[in-house]
Amino acid sequence: MGMTAVEKVLARASGRARARPGEVLYPVPDFIMIHDGVVMGAKRELDALGIDRLAAPDKVVMVTDHDVIYGSVRAAERGDFNRKAARQWGVQNFFDVGRGGHGHIFPMETGMLLPGMFYFDNDRHATNAGAIGAFGFRVGAEISRVLATGTNWVMVPKSARIRVSGSLKPGVHARDVGFHLATRIANGSLAIDLDYRVLEFVGDIGQFDLAARTALCSSPTEMRAYGVFFPPSDKIIALATARAQRPFTPVYPDADASYEADLVLEVGALEPQIALPGGVERAVDLSQVTGTAVSHAFIGSCGSSMYEDLVTAASILSGRRIHPGVRLFIAPGSERSTKRMIDDGIMKIFIEAGAVLLPAGCGPCNDAVIGPVHSGEASISTAANNNSGRFGARDAKLYLGSPATVAASAIAGKITDPRSLAASQEVLRLAREAA
Amino acid sequence: MSEFDWVLKGRCYRLGDDVPHAGGVIPNRYIIARQFDPAELIPHLFEETDPGFHERCRPGDIIVTGRNFGMGPKMNGYIAMRALGLGLVCESMPFLAYRAAIGEGLRVLTDCPAVTEICGTGDELEVDFRNGLLVNRTRGVSREYPPMPEALMDIVALGGNSGWLRRWWQERQNA
Numbered sequence: 001m002g003m004t005a006v007e008k009v010l011a012r013a014s015g016r017a018r019a020r021p022g023e024v025l026y027p028v029p030d031f032i033m034i035h036d037g038v039v040m041g042a043k044r045e046l047d048a049l050g051i052d053r054l055a056a057p058d059k060v061v062m063v064t065d066h067d068v069i070y071g072s073v074r075a076a077e078r079g080d081f082n083r084k085a086a087r088q089w090g091v092q093n094f095f096d097v098g099r100g101g102h103g104h105i106f107p108m109e110t111g112m113l114l115p116g117m118f119y120f121d122n123d124r125h126a127t128n129a130g131a132i133g134a135f136g137f138r139v140g141a142e143i144s145r146v147l148a149t150g151t152n153w154v155m156v157p158k159s160a161r162i163r164v165s166g167s168l169k170p171g172v173h174a175r176d177v178g179f180h181l182a183t184r185i186a187n188g189s190l191a192i193d194l195d196y197r198v199l200e201f202v203g204d205i206g207q208f209d210l211a212a213r214t215a216l217c218s219s220p221t222e223m224r225a226y227g228v229f230f231p232p233s234d235k236i237i238a239l240a241t242a243r244a245q246r247p248f249t250p251v252y253p254d255a256d257a258s259y260e261a262d263l264v265l266e267v268g269a270l271e272p273q274i275a276l277p278g279g280v281e282r283a284v285d286l287s288q289v290t291g292t293a294v295s296h297a298f299i300g301s302c303g304s305s306m307y308e309d310l311v312t313a314a315s316i317l318s319g320r321r322i323h324p325g326v327r328l329f330i331a332p333g334s335e336r337s338t339k340r341m342i343d344d345g346i347m348k349i350f351i352e353a354g355a356v357l358l359p360a361g362c363g364p365c366n367d368a369v370i371g372p373v374h375s376g377e378a379s380i381s382t383a384a385n386n387n388s389g390r391f392g393a394r395d396a397k398l399y400l401g402s403p404a405t406v407a408a409s410a411i412a413g414k415i416t417d418p419r420s421l422a423a424s425q426e427v428l429r430l431a432r433e434a435a
Numbered sequence: 436m437s438e439f440d441w442v443l444k445g446r447c448y449r450l451g452d453d454v455p456h457a458g459g460v461i462p463n464r465y466i467i468a469r470q471f472d473p474a475e476l477i478p479h480l481f482e483e484t485d486p487g488f489h490e491r492c493r494p495g496d497i498i499v500t501g502r503n504f505g506m507g508p509k510m511n512g513y514i515a516m517r518a519l520g521l522g523l524v525c526e527s528m529p530f531l532a533y534r535a536a537i538g539e540g541l542r543v544l545t546d547c548p549a550v551t552e553i554c555g556t557g558d559e560l561e562v563d564f565r566n567g568l569l570v571n572r573t574r575g576v577s578r579e580y581p582p583m584p585e586a587l588m589d590i591v592a593l594g595g596n597s598g599w600l601r602r603w604w605q606e607r608q609n610a
Contacts (some may be wrong), residue, residue: 024587049597049600049601140508140531140534141596142534142538149600153587157530195530196529
């Protein structure tokens with residue numbers, strides 16, 4: 001019997017011919033990512049054990065994305081600690097404040113993360129790697145063992161497969177598909193358990209560019225998937241080849257690979273979705289909540305912060321102003337996207353619309369270190385999830401939508417179907433050229 | 436170190452399905468406070484559902500749960516369980532809860548279907564975590580479940596990730 005994508009990648013990284021679900025392997029990663037918030041814990045743990053050098057400092061990538069501009073004095077102290085840690089450990093790939101951006105976005109844009117790769121990460125949204133045909137595995141605080149020894153145990157996960165059928169209607173976005181998929185899984189109409197599974201997307205996925213594939217990695221992760229995988233298209237391979245910092249070998253599942261579940265997801269009739277407060281799996285058609293007042297809006301996060309997402313939002317905001325009672329935050333996924341938006345005029349659209357530009361990174365979608373909601377408020381955003389208290393007061397109502405829906409809703413001051421506002425064709429042309 | 440005890444003999448403490456770590460295992464305030472000190476955590480194990488549990492349980496006792504135990508990657512409750520010398524046998528637990536329990540050096544079996552149907556609180560149990568054999572002496576029944584993966588036994592025997600790393604580093608220094 002053949003192997004799924006994750007089985008192939010783990011076998012290769014572990015120096016094995018095969019990998020089977022349930023086996024414990026010690027894969028050697030192509031790199032090791034550690035985010036700003038956990039460096040201190042890992043460093044202190046290793047220091048206390050007397051472990052003063054890392055197995056492979058050249059493989060370590062330290063990113064500053066969760067608390068980029070230091071929302072507190074404590075965060076500033078942590079930044080200082082992280083800089084010293086990078087020096088002591090000899091980490092060259094240190095992306096300090098204002099360098100790089102979101103660790104689950106910019107490595108795909110700069111050719112650091114390439115098809116077929118495997119890496120360890122402390123953070124669970126490393127699943128984004130599947131957008132480009134790679135795997136990033138979350139090990140949480142156990143990243144310390146990876147730093148010290150160069151690897152850690154991985155139990156090979158089971159794989160499931162979703163066959164996408166149909167083409168999205170104009171104005172419907174990959175995030176809408178994600179919310180819908182999560183809701184179908186939660187209500188049992190798609191019989192699939194994603195806990196520690198890798199979800200492979202197949203079928204009509206040619207319509208999804210890298211940004212859309214990234215968006216589709218988000219909701220399954222919230223449903224506890226450990227990995228998501230898109231077999232890289234010719235377009236993705238061409239893009240990766242153009243950016244690649246080193247040679248790579250794409251991986252595709254075998255035709256006779258075995259899947260725990262193999263289901264079809266029809267998307268042709270899908271309407272824009274809104275995930276109601278409390279979880280990505282609480283999605284309804286946008287029409288059911290049209291007109292709900294919002295005062296906080298945010299576009300960004302690991303699910304919706306690629307250049308194409310930002311341009312989609314800008315196409316709605318172009319020539320318009322956001323509602324006087326709304327504050328709209330934009331957090332690009334990378335410094336690269338921020339610079340690109342200056343060059344092509346997208347930044348001007350955001351600023352003229354009255355939006356606030358945040359540094360590249362996670363934005364409010366991390367413990368509200370920046371731009372939180374207050375008690376009683378309603379927010380609409382593209383955050384990774386809308387669990388109670390995700391970015392501020394626990395009783396605030398957090399709605400999720402696509403970048404286009406958030407832009408349209410910020411303009412109207414209430415939840416609004418983006419198809420009701422004409423998008424700037426000139427701006428959309430930029431997005432097409434980018435893709 | 437002395438030989439690690441892979442067989443626990445003690446009383447069953449049975450719980451149902453979907454017990455969350457926060458509240459169900461240990462009050463959320465200790466999770467939020469990142470309290471990892473066993474002495475601080477022990478008095479609060481199962482405090483919200485069964486105050487005084489830590490005074491009644493004995494080393495070797497085995498917590499037997501239904502499906503979806505622990506829910507999430509939090510480890511505070513497992514620290515208290517290990518310090519009390521308890522074992523854990525679950526019908527199922529989310530993978531990250533399982534990984535967190537291993538990482539704290541807890542003797543744990545998961546994927547033990549219907550185990551709550553053959554055990555009740557107070558039953559005398561014997562569980563061998565090396566081969567997955569559970570014997571209920573009170574009821575005279577036994578079952579074989581998936582054992583702890585051999586590759587993970589080192590971590591548990593050494594007291595969890597920190598203990599494992601400490602020995603790894605010592606061996607490296609001595610090599």
